[in-house]
Amino acid sequence: MLEVQNLSMRFGGLLAVDQVSLDVQEREVVSIIGPNGAGKTTVFNCLSGFYRPTGGRILLDGREIQGKPDYRISRLGLVRTFQHVRLFNRMTVVENLMVAQHRHLNTNLLSGLIATPGYRSREQKALDRAAYWLERVGLLELANRDAGNLAYGQQRRLEIARCMVTEPRILMLDEPAAGLNPAETRELNQLIVSLKEDYNVSVVLIEHDMSLVMGISDRINVISQGRPLASGTPEEIRSNDEVIKAYLGEA
Amino acid sequence: MMAQSFRHALFCGVITLIIAWPILGLKLVAEGTSITVRGADAFTWAAVAVAAVVVFTFQLFRDRLMGRLEVLQALNPLANREPLPDAKRIRLENIGMVLLIAVALVWPFLVSRGSVDLATLVLIYIMLALGLNVVVGLAGLLDLGYVAFYAVGAYTFALLSSYWGVSFWMALPIGALLAALFGLVLGFPVLRLRGDYLAIVTLGFGEIIRILLNNWTSLTGGPNGIGGIPDPTLFGMEFGRRVRGEGNVSFHETFGIPYSSEHKVIFLYLIALVLAVFTALVIRRLMRMPVGRSWEALREDEIAARSLGLSRTGVKLSAFTIGAFFAGFAGTVFASKQGFISPESFVFLESAIILAIVVLGGMGSQLGVILAAIAVTILPELAREFAEYRMLIFGAAMVLMMVWRPQGLLPMRRRHIKLKGV
Ligand SMILES: Nc1ncnc2c1ncn2[C@@H]1O[C@H](COP(=O)(O)OP(=O)(O)O)[C@@H](O)[C@H]1O
Ligand SMILES: [Mg+2]
Numbered sequence: 001m002l003e004v005q006n007l008s009m010r011f012g013g014l015l016a017v018d019q020v021s022l023d024v025q026e027r028e029v030v031s032i033i034g035p036n037g038a039g040k041t042t043v044f045n046c047l048s049g050f051y052r053p054t055g056g057r058i059l060l061d062g063r064e065i066q067g068k069p070d071y072r073i074s075r076l077g078l079v080r081t082f083q084h085v086r087l088f089n090r091m092t093v094v095e096n097l098m099v100a101q102h103r104h105l106n107t108n109l110l111s112g113l114i115a116t117p118g119y120r121s122r123e124q125k126a127l128d129r130a131a132y133w134l135e136r137v138g139l140l141e142l143a144n145r146d147a148g149n150l151a152y153g154q155q156r157r158l159e160i161a162r163c164m165v166t167e168p169r170i171l172m173l174d175e176p177a178a179g180l181n182p183a184e185t186r187e188l189n190q191l192i193v194s195l196k197e198d199y200n201v202s203v204v205l206i207e208h209d210m211s212l213v214m215g216i217s218d219r220i221n222v223i224s225q226g227r228p229l230a231s232g233t234p235e236e237i238r239s240n241d242e243v244i245k246a247y248l249g250e251a
Numbered sequence: 252m253m254a255q256s257f258r259h260a261l262f263c264g265v266i267t268l269i270i271a272w273p274i275l276g277l278k279l280v281a282e283g284t285s286i287t288v289r290g291a292d293a294f295t296w297a298a299v300a301v302a303a304v305v306v307f308t309f310q311l312f313r314d315r316l317m318g319r320l321e322v323l324q325a326l327n328p329l330a331n332r333e334p335l336p337d338a339k340r341i342r343l344e345n346i347g348m349v350l351l352i353a354v355a356l357v358w359p360f361l362v363s364r365g366s367v368d369l370a371t372l373v374l375i376y377i378m379l380a381l382g383l384n385v386v387v388g389l390a391g392l393l394d395l396g397y398v399a400f401y402a403v404g405a406y407t408f409a410l411l412s413s414y415w416g417v418s419f420w421m422a423l424p425i426g427a428l429l430a431a432l433f434g435l436v437l438g439f440p441v442l443r444l445r446g447d448y449l450a451i452v453t454l455g456f457g458e459i460i461r462i463l464l465n466n467w468t469s470l471t472g473g474p475n476g477i478g479g480i481p482d483p484t485l486f487g488m489e490f491g492r493r494v495r496g497e498g499n500v501s502f503h504e505t506f507g508i509p510y511s512s513e514h515k516v517i518f519l520y521l522i523a524l525v526l527a528v529f530t531a532l533v534i535r536r537l538m539r540m541p542v543g544r545s546w547e548a549l550r551e552d553e554i555a556a557r558s559l560g561l562s563r564t565g566v567k568l569s570a571f572t573i574g575a576f577f578a579g580f581a582g583t584v585f586a587s588k589q590g591f592i593s594p595e596s597f598v599f600l601e602s603a604i605i606l607a608i609v610v611l612g613g614m615g616s617q618l619g620v621i622l623a624a625i626a627v628t629i630l631p632e633l634a635r636e637f638a639e640y641r642m643l644i645f646g647a648a649m650v651l652m653m654v655w656r657p658q659g660l661l662p663m664r665r666r667h668i669k670l671k672g673v
Contacts, residue, residue: 048558074560086555088548094670098541099548100559105541112540113533123668131670143670166559 001026001061001202002047002078002170008055009042016042018226019056024170024202029192031205031217035246039226040206041083044172047204048080049073075103077169081159081176083206089148093139093158096147097130100162104129126165133161137191153184160191164199171195172204177212185212192216214238222246256311264307271299341666344618348531351621355524359517367516369632371588374523375581377624378530380608382577384620385534387609389543390570391550392442393450395602396457400430400575402464402597404582409477409592410470419483423583430579431572438571442564457602464594476593480586482515483522523584530577531617537573539666546570607645611652 002024009017017039024030032040046053049070058066065073074080088096098105104126106112106119134140137157142150147158156176163171173192177185189212195201207213213220214234222229222243230240237243276299278289309316355374359367379401386394404426411417411425441452464471471477537543545566548556557563586592608627612620631641 070557071560071562074558080558086552088551092667095667099544102541102545103560113536
């Protein structure tokens with residue numbers, strides 16, 4: 001349903017992304033791997049509308065979305081997390097999830113001011129959905145704490161929950177396992193699998209943890225210095241000589 | 252290091268001389284039909300010299316003196332205290348609000364007419380500051396031209412009443428909505444600008460409105476202003492000695508009491524009080540609604556907010572428009588209270604004062620803003636003898652405040668929705 005064709009992104013003299021193509025089908029986990037500085041995050045920034053790509057096309061359900069403003073793309077169901085966690089630190093955990101549900105709430109000022117039944121029922125639904133996802137990522141007890149006070153692993157989970165309450169179709173995770181301990185990484189693994197199987201979400205994953213990537217990806221794209229190096233199933237990637245030479249070999 | 256600060260101090264001292272010499276040292280004296288330039292007396296020259304030396308010495312030892320100021324901050328027992336727990340803070344704020352309203356209700360019946368009049372002005376400033384607080388404190392947009400929307404509200408009422416005889420109660424929503432419309436139209440192109448640029452553009456807009464009012468003589472009367480703006484009525488009852496409006500009756504005759512000019516002043520005060528309370532309640536409610544949440548989210552982390560589907564322009568525009576709405580509200584009340592308005596009431600200084608109230612109050616907390624509005628409006632009245640030094644005192648107070656308690660009187664925390672049962 002998501003198709004990226006020959007995506008390029010140039011910053012002045014630097015071609016950070018060079019003719020990268022990939023596609024994502026329903027209920028699929030597609031990974032992007034590559035050494036640091038390969039241009040993976042830049043691909044995400046183009047997909048999520050933060051950058052206007054200098055070349056190529058991005059199609060969602062066959063419709064071009066490249067260059068659309070970021071908030072519109074997110075409303076189309078393409079939602080991301082950040083390599084460096086970006087929470088609303090001085091807001092509580094549950095408020096973080098309420099902000100994300102802005103579109104599900106009744107934003108009519110008048111009905112909010114007099115708190116019509118319709119307004120209240122939508123607010124309650126949003127709260128319920130927030131509670132559901134907090135439970136799901138094990139943060140329910142911390143719902144009324146400030147997000148900035150959570151431990152790092154908890155912040156990562158909250159960021160994923162915050163994406164999920166928007167009811168996305170495609171979730172893009174930028175190095176979600178970075179800084180997690182092995183137990184937390186295992187939980188993350190299970191969570192991603194469940195997102196795909198239980199919630200019909202496709203996941204695009206940037207990750208350096210090879211056992212995680214190899215374990216859950218349906219397909220993997222390798223890029224190096226902005227250029228696509230290889231793509232295929234985990235087995236194909238594992239046995240690809242070029243990939244081993246350029247990337248896996250060093251690690 | 253020392254040489255550098257010496258050079259800097261010397262520079263500042265010389266600048267002081269250069270500025271003070273023509274301003275204080277030269278005087279224009281009218282002699283018959285001509286004007287001649289005279290030098291000032293020896294005392295003034297001495298004062299200018301002393302001022303230059305003081306500036307020089309201060310700049311020379313500035314770092315050390317500013318170091319001392321930090322001691323001042325350490326002396327303040329409240330400076331670094333942990334903020335109160337949310338529940339307790341909210342309870343205290345609510346108690347404070349209720350007390351304030353109670354005092355405000357009995358106030359006009361206890362004090363003189365002049366004090367009631369002043370209190371009405373305070374209430375108008377409270378409305379303005381609460382509105383600007385949405386823009387600056389909650390949405391984080393530095394608006395230096397807020398007074399423009401105040402002017403739109405005031406002039407809307409003045410013009411509607413003088414051309415079509417529209418009453419206060421009709422003009423109140425029209426003025427507020429028109430001001431909001433102005434906010435929307437101005438905000439749309441400029442809210443893409445960041446920080447300082449936004450401040451400059453809004454500053455310019457404020458001046459443009461004032462200059463427009465000043466020069467569009469055929470409509471606004473220019474610098475002569477518009478007079479004869481009617482007072483509000485209470486269910487068709489007028490408060491003047493004689494009835495002016497068609498079909499109206501007069502208040503004192505209806506109740507069979509002798510006429511007193513105080514009735515009108517008190518009535519206006521009560522209207523302002525009701526509207527100020529209304530403003531506070533509406534904004535309080537807005538803060539807890541999705542729109543208030545999105546203001547805070549966008550201020551906290553714009554990129555994250557956008558990635559979750561919040562439109563930056565949309566969110567900022569909503570704050571700008573709502574702020575303008577309440578300025579228009581206040582403007583209508585102001586026009587009615589004065590009975591006469593001219594562009595002079597809407598100079599940049601007004602914007603600056605309202606902004607100072609918001610900053611002193613603590614950028615976002617309503618009780619803080621209200622207390623600051625009271626202080627900023629009343630203190631200059633109490634210290635009439637120092638009227639000439641008003642701005643100086645004002646500036647000094649701001650500087651001290653920034654050193655002593657940069658977060659404002661009562662820093663704000665938006666009240667967050669709670670997830671129950673956890
Ligand atoms: N906004 C930008 N301006 C200029 N160069 C950038 C910008 N964003 C990324 N780059 C450059 O693009 C290259 C790829 O970066 P990035 O996508 O973050 O790599 P990765 O996520 O794969 O580690 C890097 O050389 C980086 O310096
Ligand atoms: Mg990266």
